[in-house]
Amino acid sequence: MIIRDVIIRKLEMTMKNSFSTSFGTMKTRQFLIIEVVDEKGNKGYGEGVAFSIPWYTEETTETSLHMIRDFLVPMLKGKTIQHPDEVNEIFKSIRKNNMAKAAVECAVWDCWAKRQGLTLAEAIGGKKEKIDVGISIGLQADFETLTERINQSLKSGFKRIKVKIKPGHDIMLLSQIRERFPEVPLMADANSAYTLDDLELLKQLDQFNLTMIEQPLASDDIVDHATLQQQIQTPICLDESILSAEDARRAIQLGSCRVINVKIGRVGGMTEAKKIHDVCQRAGIPVWCGGMLEAGIGRAHNIALTTLPNFAFPGDTAGSNSYWERDIISPEVIVQDGTIMVSKLNGMGYDVDLSEVDHHTTRRIEIKL
Known part of the structure; x- marks a missing residue:
């Protein structure tokens, strides 16, 4: 497969509901859509999930666009790609910028799967015909609003509820939720809002029978998380700390977590996500797929x-x-x-509505290779 054309689109869409975490509140979502076209005219799509502000990782929508346009796409020029895993190797000389890499690599995966007559799930070795899904609920203005969101989510059949917590908005909140919803599979996401100085507070999480506490400590830490995991019964799930399969291996070796969240954008693409899955599977550490407020392609x-x-x-x-x-x-x-039924259509399984894409596009760049 030879990539002949790449189209980078920057979009801005308004969300149905504001989404708040310990970082801040978001109502509009800026993101990138990458379209690649091979020499046979097959098209593949990937989504750049960096935010407009670098509060999750150091990347932003604009830095991703710069990296894709000026570095990553030129690296594909003249390359014959036998398998999408090769893109991971092609991009290895570029440090980090994982969300930019993932946007391009996922577009190549989609294009290659269509070219091979495979669903994307089949192309990566997936077997499930349907997947279970939960929902992430951001910080709400008051408990009644949160309760309403949880009730709506449970009526819709979601298998797990995730709520955001931060200092001053944690133990009392979880206690209220557990009082109202004693049997609901519940997890809490701290987005690195705590330190080991909060150890006594974090020990109190054990009373709530949480499925897991996600990334309670620093975003680049695996050492303090190991100390914390020794002190609490609640399984720690690492998110921001895991950028590669090597990070996962080290965290598991140290005992830093009992669960790992895999986000395609955070780890640099589908290939690295598969590697993390395999490392965790061999170690008996379960994984799950986190969200980045993606639109349909992501x-x-x-x-x-x-x-x-x-x-x-x-x-x-x-x-x-x-x-x-x-x-x-x-x-x-x-x-x-x-549950979501896995599409049986080739590639990512969904058609891109280009008229709707154009409606939200604020910038378009086309590159001929």
């Missing part, structure tokens, strides 16, 4: 990834209508009774 890639066997917990891949009035794919991602 959501479709997440569905494919979750068909791998070691994805043991429901992921954050909720349906399109949980976040958008209208998504940019057709059909939209639909959740029924807490």
Whole structure:
């Protein structure tokens, strides 16, 4: 496969509901869509999931666009790609910038799967015909609003509820949730809001029978998390700390976690996500697929990834209508009774609605290779 054309689109879409974490609040979502076209005219799509502000990783929408346009796409020129795994190797000389790499690599994966007559799930070795999904609920203005969101999510059949916590908005909140919803599979996401100075507070999490506590300590830490995991019964799930399969191996060796969240964008693409899955599977550490408030293309890639066997917990891949009035794919991602049926169409399994894409596009760059 030879990539002949690459189109970079920057989009901005308004979310149905504001989403708040310990970092801040988001109402509009900027992101990139990468379209690659091979020498036979096959098209593949990837989604750049960096935020407009570098509060999750150091990347932003604009830095990703710069890296893709000026470094990553030129590295594909003249290359014959036999398998998408090769893109991971081609990009290895570029340090980090994982979300930029993932956007391009996922587009190549989609194009290659279509070229081979495979679903993306089949192309990566996935077997599941449907996946279980949970939902991530951001910080809310008050407990009644949160309760309403949880009730709506449970009525929709979501298999797991994730809530955001931060200092001053944690133990009392979880206590109230558990009082109202004693049996609901519940996890809490701290987005690195705590330190080991909060050890006594974090020990109190054990009373809530949480599925896991996600990334309680620093975003680049695996040492202090190992200390914390020794002190609490609640399983720690690492998110921001895991950027590669090597990071996963080290964290497991240190005992830093009992679960790992895999995000395609955070780890640099589908190939590295598969490697992390395999490392964790060999070690008996379950994984699950996190969300980055993706539009439909990123959501479709997440569905494919979750068909791998070691994805043991429901992921954050909720349906399109949980976040958008209208998504940019057709059909939209639909959740029924807490599950998503894996599309049997080739590639990522969904058509891109280019008219809807154009409606939200604020910048378009076409590169001929």
